Amino acid sequence: MDFIDSNIVKYAEDHTSEEPSYLYQLNRYTHSNLLKPRMLSGHLQGRFLALMGQLIKPDYILDIGTYTGYSALCLAEGLTANGHLYTIDRNDEAIAVAQDFFAKANLSNKITALHGNAIELIEQLNTKVPYWNIVWMDAEKADYINYYNLCIDKMASGGLIMADNVLWSGKIIDQNELDTDKDTILLNEFNSMVQNDPRVENILLPIRDGIMMIRKL
Numbered sequence: 055m056d057f058i059d060s061n062i063v064k065y066a067e068d069h070t071s072e073e074p075s076y077l078y079q080l081n082r083y084t085h086s087n088l089l090k091p092r093m094l095s096g097h098l099q100g101r102f103l104a105l106m107g108q109l110i111k112p113d114y115i116l117d118i119g120t121y122t123g124y125s126a127l128c129l130a131e132g133l134t135a136n137g138h139l140y141t142i143d144r145n146d147e148a149i150a151v152a153q154d155f156f157a158k159a160n161l162s163n164k165i166t167a168l169h170g171n172a173i174e175l176i177e178q179l180n181t182k183v184p185y186w187n188i189v190w191m192d193a194e195k196a197d198y199i200n201y202y203n204l205c206i207d208k209m210a211s212g213g214l215i216m217a218d219n220v221l222w223s224g225k226i227i228d229q230n231e232l233d234t235d236k237d238t239i240l241l242n243e244f245n246s247m248v249q250n251d252p253r254v255e256n257i258l259l260p261i262r263d264g265i266m267m268i269r270k271l
């Protein structure tokens with residue numbers, strides 16, 4: 055869900071840098087060939103992720119929830135010369151598409167796509183990667199607390215965790231959903247946990263479906 059009027063979103067897109075052509079093609083391919091193309095980050099959110107990557111200049115990025123690779127490709131724009139991005143998904147069809155587009159973008163050597171359950175793969179990656187500069191959380195909403203707890207001690211000082219969909223199409227302020235819907239309950243717990251964590255500073259941006267920005271102190 056977009057919380058901002060669609061005409062305003064259109065104006066914002068018209069005044070945002072263009073996406074590289076491989077991302078435009080990936081967006082079109084995903085909409086023509088895959089289920090739930092709405093999951094793809096898209097132009098505006100993608101340029102936001104790319105800007106965050108370019109500002110932080112990360113050595114190590116963790117992208118939780120590859121889908122067809124749009125967010126991975128945006129974040130990878132900011133990687134340092136020897137930097138590396140790891141992306142995780144349990145959907146092998148989506149990962150195959152992502153890998154094709156990583157090659158089209160000449161970024162296959164800087165991106166590793168891993169197939170499997172996010173929690174198990176994060177645990178494995180944490181044993182081989184020294185630290186994370188950026189973590190983008192966009193897989194199972196009910197697992198956000200687990201992803202956060204797995205990553206927070208591996209975050210470099212000044213590192214950035216970003217969590218997508220934290221407004222959950224507005225359900226996050228609907229008392230009926232908060233009483234009955236598991237994902238809404240756990241996303242609300244996640245937002246409260248971050249808000250009360252003295253190790254971080256945070257801002258909840260109402261971009262698209264809501265992004266929680268969390269900077270490790």
Ligand SMILES: C[S@@+](CC[C@H](N)C(=O)[O-])C[C@H]1O[C@@H](n2cnc3c(N)ncnc32)[C@H](O)[C@@H]1O
Binds near residue numbers: 125143145
């Ligand atoms: C919203 S999409 C990701 C979109 C992508 N980050 C982008 O910006 O274009 C969420 C993805 O998370 C994956 N996913 C959900 N739960 C998962 C889990 N427990 N382990 C691994 N992948 C998971 C789904 O298969 C799906 O492709």
